[in-house]
Amino acid sequence: MRPLVLAALVTAALASPALSSPAWAQSAPAEPPALQHRQGLSMEMPRLEEDAALQAAIASTARPEADRARDGQRHPFETLTFWGLQPGLTVVEIEPGRAGWWRNILEPYAAATGGRYVPVSKPTDGMGVVDGTADMVVVARAFHNWSRDGRTDPHLAAFFKALKPGGVLAVEQHRSVDGLNVADVASTGYVPESYVIHAARRAGFELEARSELNANAKDDRDHPFGVWTLPPTRTSERAGRTLTAEERAAFDAIGESDRMTLRFRKPEAAN
DSSP, X not given: OOOSBOTTOOOOOTTSOEEOOOHHHHTSTTOOOOEEOGGXXXXXXXXXXXXXXXXXXXHOTTSOHXXXXXXXXXXXXXXXXXXTOOTTOEEEEEOOTTTOTTHHHHHHHHHHHTOEEEEESOGGGOOSSOTTOEEEEEEESOHHHHTTTTOHHHHHHHHHHHEEXXXXXXXXXXXXXXXXXXXXXXXXXXXXXXXXXXXHHHTTOEEEEXXXXXXXXXXXXXXXXXXXXSTTTOOOEETTEEOOHHHHHHHHHHOSOOEEEEEEEOOTTOO
């Protein structure tokens, strides 16, 4: 059994010092209130209720061995608990990809608990559920792609429409230093946390909690091939640049990226 309180989970109390909006946010119309500075957050330790079905889905040998080897860096039980996953929910995962790291947990969990798992690759073409019926929308490592071609706002609008009032938007994303222009860093796979939060707020979501569960202080984000230099992709050669054995070992020692872990909620009063 896992301990009921894990020190790695740090959520945000939304009364901490403000962070001035970056340049991209200042130019946006009807910008919501400024964000709290991530490092100024107060500590609140959430209680983790045991979920035997979730533990079984994570521990299952039906999951690829390579997936299970990453659990120590991706914290699936703690992350899904932080997001509020429960038995019987309708969970939509956006762009699960061919590897399906989250899908390999969420789909069998839904089947075992009477829930529903819905994978969606093109949200603006349809969310796979009747409007206002999804309990949770999961987005992992996708905002850097959407920010480069204008998909962020239409995608978030689709998520908002699909979720029932009180439904959760769950986000895991490679995190750049805050205050940077998203256009300058998205090609590296990282985006500012404030970019994601402002975009979600524009779509109507409320930021409910932030966690440092998937933070990695070793990740300075200064990598020759962007986030893909790090595990698990481990790109080591591109455009005539090849990492030395020493460089490869140093990047491997960093581990997976520094990541934001966010929980947004569609207001109960929303249609």
